[in-house]
Amino acid sequence: MADSPSSQKISDLSEEEIIRLFSGSSIPRGAMGIGDDCAASEGPGGLERLISTDLLVEDVHFRLDSINAEDLGHKALAVNISDIAAMGGTSDGYFLSLALPGMVSINWLQRFRNGLTDLAQKYDIPLLGGDTTRSESHIMISVTIMGIVNPDSLKLRSMAEPGDRICVTGPLGDSVAGLKILSHPHKYQSLSDNHRKKLIQRHCKPDPAVYEGKWLGQQDEVHAMIDISDGLLSDVRHIAEQSDCKIEIALDRLPLTPAFEAFCSIEGTDKQARELAAVGGEDYQLLFSVAESHISDLKDQFREKFGKPLYDIGKVTKREPRIVTLWDGSPVEVNEQKFKHFS
CATH class of the missing domain: 3.90.650.10 (PurM-like C-terminal domain)
Structure with missing residues (x-):
């Protein structure tokens, strides 16, 4: 007998199935939400505004014994820049949120920052804000990136x-x-x-x-x-x-x-x-x-x-x-x- 929906756990679902649970939300006219690499809405000067976000969690997406701090900072931003590129756009700002255990060293955090900011400077993408909080055991990294694209260049x-x-x-x-x-x-x-x-x-x-x-x-x-x-x-x-x-x-x-x-x-x-x-x-x-x-x-x-x-x-x-x-x-x-x- 198949499990009833009430007895299923999220461990039974793929990422796509979880996303579909939320994809019925109403989207304002003229905007695009779930379904592409970025959300898109009306931007400045007749351009389209692109927004994407990504979450990296220690021991799910990365292990500290397998990636150094500089590369992790680079990767956290790179995967978001890639989403903007896939829509034909140009990144023009990002937000960074971190949840960090108290045992993380300042040296590690500085090296993480260096990897992230080196890539941001390469493509002239400023850090516009974010948030930090304490985590009991795992590092969590969330980057939200913004970009712009001419409507004629937008690829879906x-x-x-x-x-x-x-x-x-x-x-x-x-x-x-x-x-x-x-x-x-x-x-x-x-x-x-x-x-x-x-x-x-x-x-x-x-x-x-x-x-x-x-x-x-x-x-x-x-x-x-x-x-x-x-x-x-x-x-x-x-x-x-x-x-x-x-x-x-x-x-x-x-x-x-x-x-x-x-x-x-x-x-x-x-x-x-x-x-x-x-x-x-x-x-x-x-x-x-x-x-x-x-x-x-x-x-x-x-x-x-x-x-x-x-x-x-x-x-x-x-x-x-x-x-x-x-x-x-x-x-x-x-x-x-x-x-x-x-x-």
């Missing part, structure tokens, strides 16, 4: 169209590999120091695609866009559902770094490596759909501007909200593990 998850190609701005899988190395260091001792350091850095110190997001937002032929935080397949599913489109992803076309390929030679086959890259998460590349008739020109312009390629990894086919994963042109099943915060 609901904008994909049948006939579009699906592209990503960079390699996938490095972050999940870095996490696995940190969690099981002895298993990957055969990796070179160079590969190990690169993968760990991609996990601990992600580089948001700030300039790429703003530029892609200005391209009319780019339709839907999202950043890859939950994992390629989870995030492309958001586009499929909100655009009411079937999307095919070619696993054998996913871009991988040499470091990730070396890591996966320990894990298993090439197919298993690409499946891991498709579900791993926290890559913070941008995933977007683009009109097929313009993809060749867009790839040339992107390479000329940023000195790196765009990767064409799939296509939007018809009005049917689902994902199909392919290997060598044939459908294959990929096992996705839904992250549960309370399990």
Whole structure:
């Protein structure tokens, strides 16, 4: 017999299911709320105001023995900057709230501040306020970021169209590999120091695609866009559902770094490596759909501007909200593990 709703616990729910419990709230006319990387509403001078927030909790999202204070400060802000970039916008201010146990050293806090403010200064994003309070045992970090975007440059998850190609701005899988190395260091001792350091850095110190997001937002032929935080397949599913489109992803076309390929030679086959890259998460590349008739020109312009390629990894086919994963042109099943915060 299935559990009744009253007997279920939040540990039975995924993050998406928890969010859906709150998504029925009324939204003011002209604003957009739950469903994209940011909320959006009318901003100054005819622009759209973007707002996003994120919460990091010790022993849920990070462990102090696996990430240094500077990198944690960097990451706390980077994941929010990435949300603004995924909407085609520019970040222009943030708020920071901290819950800290009394045993946290002042030195640790100063180094956390340095990592955060170094990234903020790089992109000229001022700290506008926040809050602090005491925590009994765990560090909790909440960043709320604001940005602006021209309405013509705003990219939503609901904008994909049948006939579009699906592209990503960079390699996938490095972050999940870095996490696995940190969690099981002895298993990957055969990796070179160079590969190990690169993968760990991609996990601990992600580089948001700030300039790429703003530029892609200005391209009319780019339709839907999202950043890859939950994992390629989870995030492309958001586009499929909100655009009411079937999307095919070619696993054998996913871009991988040499470091990730070396890591996966320990894990298993090439197919298993690409499946891991498709579900791993926290890559913070941008995933977007683009009109097929313009993809060749867009790839040339992107390479000329940023000195790196765009990767064409799939296509939007018809009005049917689902994902199909392919290997060598044939459908294959990929096992996705839904992250549960309370399990």
